[in-house]
Amino acid sequence: MRTHRRDATVDLKAAIRAIPDHPKPGIIFRDLTTLMGNPEAFRATCQALADAHQDRGVTHVAGIEARGFIFGAAVADRMQTAFVPVRKAGKLPHKTITKSYALEYGEDTLEIHEDALPEGARVLLIDDLLATGGTAAASVELIRAAGGEVAGAGFVVELVGLPGRSRLEGLGVETLALTSFEED
Numbered sequence: 001m002r003t004h005r006r007d008a009t010v011d012l013k014a015a016i017r018a019i020p021d022h023p024k025p026g027i028i029f030r031d032l033t034t035l036m037g038n039p040e041a042f043r044a045t046c047q048a049l050a051d052a053h054q055d056r057g058v059t060h061v062a063g064i065e066a067r068g069f070i071f072g073a074a075v076a077d078r079m080q081t082a083f084v085p086v087r088k089a090g091k092l093p094h095k096t097i098t099k100s101y102a103l104e105y106g107e108d109t110l111e112i113h114e115d116a117l118p119e120g121a122r123v124l125l126i127d128d129l130l131a132t133g134g135t136a137a138a139s140v141e142l143i144r145a146a147g148g149e150v151a152g153a154g155f156v157v158e159l160v161g162l163p164g165r166s167r168l169e170g171l172g173v174e175t176l177a178l179t180s181f182e183e184d
């Protein structure tokens with residue numbers, strides 16, 4: 001499903017700053033700190049992500065470090081679910097399941113606590129931005145390895161032209177983005 005929900009009074013796209021000369025070479029960085037700094041846009045974003053997934057029996061929201069924590073925790077609060085952190089390597093204190101993945105530039109590793117999810121958990125994955133999908137795909141694998149069912153994945157921004165959506169849909173994950181930007 002490809003859905004673009006937007007609060008009638010808030011232009012989320014306009015609330016996001018684009019930085020053409022970001023230190024990561026060759027990418028236009030979509031800076032969501034400007035959206036977070038706009039109370040109407042931040043609130044509308046978290047509410048839209050929660051509303052879009054309200055009828056799916058979600059028991060847990062998983063947010064991906066770091067920016068996914070900010071939106072994921074607010075969505076979990078609105079949906080009255082638990083929050084589960086998917087963290088960069090070496091941060092979680094208890095026993096973890098680990099997955100390495102490719103980024104646009106380089107490689108990274110994510111972890112989830114092996115006991116983070118009870119039997120029957122239905123997990124909504126939330127992150128700020130979907131680009132190549134490597135981060136989200138690794139997170140889906142971690143949630144499943146921890147025994148959770150992925151009820152969907154929600155993003156504030158999708159970079160269209162990169163394979164994020166097709167990767168997630170290839171994993172059988174229904175994917176929703178509130179806004180999209182065309183990327184080459």
Ligand SMILES: O=P(O)(O)OC[C@H]1O[C@H](OP(=O)(O)OP(=O)(O)O)[C@H](O)[C@@H]1O
Nearest residue numbers: 065066067127129130131132133134135
């Ligand atoms: O779809 P992908 O190509 O995997 O890219 C998307 C990921 O990249 C960014 O995170 P980043 O790794 O920069 O970490 P941060 O949130 O800690 O800044 C963003 O927040 C997503 O998690």
Ligand SMILES: Nc1ncnc2[nH]cnc12
Nearest residue numbers: 027028029030031129131
């Ligand atoms: N172009 C981009 N802007 C912001 N965050 C990103 N993560 C991966 N690609 C990105």
